[in-house]
Amino acid sequence: MKISDRVSKIAESATLAITTLARSMRAEGKKIIPFSAGEPDFDTPACIREAAKKAIDDGYTRYTPTTGLPELKKAICHKFESENSLMYKPDQIIVSCGAKHSLFNAILALCEEGDEVLLPVPYWVTYLEQIALAGATPVPVYCRQDTLEVEPDALRESITPRTRVLVLNNPVNPTGVVYSEKTLAEIAELSLQHDITIISDEIYEHLVYDQKPPPSIASLDPEMGKRTIVVNGVSKTFAMTGWRIGYSAGPYDAVQAMSRLQDHTTSNPTTISQIAAQAALQCPQEIIQSMVETFNRRRTLMSTLMNALPDVSFPFPRGAFYIFADFSAYLGKYFCGNLLNSSFDLAQKLLREAGVACVPGSAFGMEGFLRFSYATSEDNIETGMKQLRSFLENLT
Numbered sequence: 001m002k003i004s005d006r007v008s009k010i011a012e013s014a015t016l017a018i019t020t021l022a023r024s025m026r027a028e029g030k031k032i033i034p035f036s037a038g039e040p041d042f043d044t045p046a047c048i049r050e051a052a053k054k055a056i057d058d059g060y061t062r063y064t065p066t067t068g069l070p071e072l073k074k075a076i077c078h079k080f081e082s083e084n085s086l087m088y089k090p091d092q093i094i095v096s097c098g099a100k101h102s103l104f105n106a107i108l109a110l111c112e113e114g115d116e117v118l119l120p121v122p123y124w125v126t127y128l129e130q131i132a133l134a135g136a137t138p139v140p141v142y143c144r145q146d147t148l149e150v151e152p153d154a155l156r157e158s159i160t161p162r163t164r165v166l167v168l169n170n171p172v173n174p175t176g177v178v179y180s181e182k183t184l185a186e187i188a189e190l191s192l193q194h195d196i197t198i199i200s201d202e203i204y205e206h207l208v209y210d211q212k213p214p215p216s217i218a219s220l221d222p223e224m225g226k227r228t229i230v231v232n233g234v235s236k237t238f239a240m241t242g243w244r245i246g247y248s249a250g251p252y253d254a255v256q257a258m259s260r261l262q263d264h265t266t267s268n269p270t271t272i273s274q275i276a277a278q279a280a281l282q283c284p285q286e287i288i289q290s291m292v293e294t295f296n297r298r299r300t301l302m303s304t305l306m307n308a309l310p311d312v313s314f315p316f317p318r319g320a321f322y323i324f325a326d327f328s329a330y331l332g333k334y335f336c337g338n339l340l341n342s343s344f345d346l347a348q349k350l351l352r353e354a355g356v357a358c359v360p361g362s363a364f365g366m367e368g369f370l371r372f373s374y375a376t377s378e379d380n381i382e383t384g385m386k387q388l389r390s391f392l393e394n395l396t
């Protein structure tokens with residue numbers, strides 16, 4: 001069957017081969033340390049699960065308005081007002097099937113053929129593919145090699161008359177960088193000067209360890225609210241990746257455009273999940289705090305062990321649950337006669353020979369790096385880091 005050009009152009013995920021290999025090794029009974037996970041390993045908190053069970057019995061089993069249940073949208077408006085000092089009306093909110101879907105709606109609604117979209121590198125690979133699917137041109141803007149932060153000057157140098165959108169993720173997957181208010185203000189200034197719309201992906205907002213959640217770039221200037229689509233969701237904060245609820249907020253016209261698109265693609269996200277998301281947004285803060293404290297202990301443990309590895313460097317992660325480390329000193333080395341030429345080779349051999357799954361930096365546009373998730377137990381972190389160390393010691 002002929003596949004459309006649009007879809008043929010989507011690159012096969014650089015992680016797919018690694019994920020498939022990990023699965024088949026597990027099926028053979030091998031224990032794999034899951035440092036590749038992009039999701040919390042906790043169960044969804046009980047009060048959220050209970051709300052969903054009750055929703056079924058209460059008959060929340062039919063369609064809802066495309067943009068979501070009014071009660072949920074009210075809870076989202078309250079979240080934005082109380083946590084981000086952002087005032088939205090319910091018709092400026094759209095609930096979608098995960099933040100990934102929210103992002104796709106936003107990108108399709110805003111970008112077209114010939115538009116340029118600024119994308120800090122390393123990036124979450126979905127942004128790149130979604131921009132390309134919209135027919136727009138992703139413009140990579142490389143972060144500083146040491147801090148892995150994008151510099152406003154580098155963004156400025158990449159602006160052309162065709163620049164339409166900047167996709168900003170804060171805190172950042174894969175690096176764990178959390179942008180300061182100062183940097184965000186400089187980026188906001190660029191957006192205002194050059195009429196650039198910002199898609200601000202704040203899905204890891206609550207997973208920060210040394211500070212309060214960072215401000216939303218939309219809140220830094222009254223004009224910024226008019227040129228920002230804020231994307232957030234319940235997946236990471238509430239350990240709800242499988243429930244598939246994300247949401248966006250922005251100017252009325254843009255949200256209506258996204259709503260028209262969603263009308264003819266998915267309609268509303270699952271009704272029961274919407275009730276669960278509402279319970280999540282209204283649950284006691286301690287539920288988030290206890291997960292964040294656990295992530296924080298794991299972050300300290302993994303960073304300490306990673307720091308002790310020879311010739312490996314990384315910026316200490318301040319948010320999300322990843323360490324993005326530079327292993328380029330190991331490229332060009334051999335494992336039992338096999339040359340390791342790329343981060344993909346390194347990740348694949350590490351999995352096959354040491355049973356440790358991680359994600360090659362090439363998946364995020366940065367060769368020579370590996371991403372390790374600490375969304376796993378401290379026991380797994382200790383065992384996996386030991387196995388990583390002995391794997392590295394065996395390279396020649």
Ligand SMILES: Cc1ncc(COP(=O)(O)O)c(C=O)c1O
Pocket residue numbers: 038097098099100101124169173201203233234235236241244245246
């Ligand atoms: C940066 C970033 N944005 C969005 C998402 C998607 O979240 P969801 O599971 O709600 O679609 C992810 C998931 O890995 C992510 O890392």
